[in-house]
Amino acid sequence: MREEDAQDLLRRMLKAAIAAADPAAVLARHLPEKPAGRCIVVGAGKSAAAMALAVERAWPDVDLSGVVVTRYGHAVQTDRIRVLEASHPVPDEAGHKAAAEILRTVRQAGPDDLVLALISGGGSALMTLPAPPLTLGDKMTVNRLLLASGLTIEDMNRVRRRLSLIKGGRLAQAAAPARLVTLAISDVPGDDPAAIASGPTVPDPTAEDDLSHLVARLGPNLPAPAREILLKSPSAQPDFTPDYRLIATPQISLEAAADIARAAGLTTLLLGDALEGEASQLGIAMAGMARSAACHGMPARPPAVLLSGGETTVTIGDVVPGRGGRNTEFLLALALALDGHPGIHALAADTDGIDGTEDAAGAIIGPRTLSLAEAAGLAPRDYLEGHDSYSLFDRIGALIRTGPTLTNVNDFRAIMVL
Template structure:
């Protein structure tokens, strides 16, 4: 199959040269569309549909079928690699071994928040109730984003907004603080955390209202700031984040079991660290606001200037009986993906589990590596995790994984023998929108040609942040539904000679 759209070297050069990859959309649009149409003419109008059983009417039908079979096999392998990463982090495999015994005389107060809260709560309550614990000694509250809640037997389970909090977030945080504050020295407070907990537990500090807290979250999401920086700001505006839940639970014993969705598995960043001391400062929060030129409500600005509302630091007595354990982490999921890729016969290039950066810029760098491996005749897999960001410039639909996939497809220029999948392990790309939204997207050598055949403009879609609008008509969206876990993203690029 011929090369579609931009020549790979030209594409890589242009993607490096243009700020934000293709901000100046008109710069490459004409060349992209012209070359894609010429490629379609050269390899047959239906070549882009080879993976869907199309025939090359004027050429070698057998060669086209073999190419299509290769793409189908590689796409299936990419999905298997992704699925292995998700499975490694599911609570059913990582939670039971860490559940503590019941306290000798007191109660167990179970508090759960985040995208895995439903699955973690169901497993935990079954562990205790099936083990003979009287229901009256087990109480608690669990909250997950809308669409991620599950059926529980005993502990109440509710839904709340994500990434923008809602009244459910307010009510859930209030209930968690109430239960934690009721704990005595004989009780055990078991906190089950996962990504999304920051939005699911919201207790505005000072005079800040829910509407103002929502405005802050929206400003942070639009800014392109990494999640760690967002959480530094959020902690200053909360009565539950940044170690303040631990303050409420003292003097009870406190155990936090967390599924990490943050770079370096930093406990203070998971759900904004409600049960751990916070080493960050007000000055850092103010610097982040200035760096991204965030327009915050007056009440939020006042809190960021009030040193008296600083978070509790290491050494505070509230943490004397507190323990924090990470039970699943992105690196372990990437390792599981690595094993599947090796079993499929690929030489794995692991770029790490904590990549950050603008999705389209990271895609440009990964395209260069993929093309280099292809030129070297390598049968290779490029794996990476982490959480990428998108700075909104247009009015389209999408998320970091879909935008990465679209930018990668353009940069690869239809290079044969390359398939890539980029997906969010929680099942929803970027965490916004609805639980039914796609997790990411898949691309291959036919992506651009099929898009042109449908009248789609890849460069315009990228410029408008409309990656969902691009991949949906192609049938190349990755749809998993809620996975009930979250260890950030998993990206896989497969290369064959």
């Protein structure tokens, strides 16, 4: 297979993965029975606006109103549900105001009303309502520390739930006595409802946990009010049984990509939808797996593709970082470990279209990646150590730019062994 054909096939797999999580295609079949009264729609996340539009189209004859918040640049035009925009991954005043409005909106619901909560990845930062005495500035500092900490998404969400007036099931409590149904797009390993947007509509399973070890990991720059809340012995939280419906997940998207690969005659191996760990270390590990497939036919006989999802981390340390995200960092480490191995191509991208805070979803590599970088006068290992993978891939024309996809089922990785 020619290099151009291999990379085109990888791009088609990514496209299929994203399409499988498109609210316009998947949301309607998960809607509950129409309410006797009003339907009040609230939501937060990178897909919240697209999900709101899908609800409007599915229920043209229902008394719909409400408000959702999404990331700047992710809004779509709706008729009955207000769409607000705010900052991600670090919260801002717009997200603070949006969270307060969402809480006020659900408190207006009566016993005959349905509250429909539309939750997707990114909702934690976009819907920010700090617990006193924490201020918005404190919460912004906490988020920056979390993003640079190397903590897993589960541990990050433990902190976020504890510091919030709306997460950890508190939005659901505010909606009573109305019926509450959550429609969610999962962007977290294991599809844990308590982790998706920090679980605003489900009980917090870690509400009574000791978080002192996480306080230690976040270090001396953690704001004093946050430290106080996190170290305080929490009181028991109300328990309830949520009506929570996953409309799209990383596994569903991986299976859609696998269908494209099989149709092209490739052996397809799904390594899992919940891979975590340091991005560069995962790149090294997967390079070994790809080499084994190429040389020994294990764990898959070529031509083959190794598919995986999940969310890795990038620990910055003391380095002043360049530009990059976890997917481009993974790919640069993978390319260095493969060292130009013939017949191996790979793509990694965030399905929301934004890897980290950059304007690219991810990148694509092949046997010529390192030689192209060196021909451009770049030292790939230096770029990896400086967490500047975006800049390298930008210089050699290997970035993938999809623009906002209006969905988010986390990272998509495909390694093709020919």
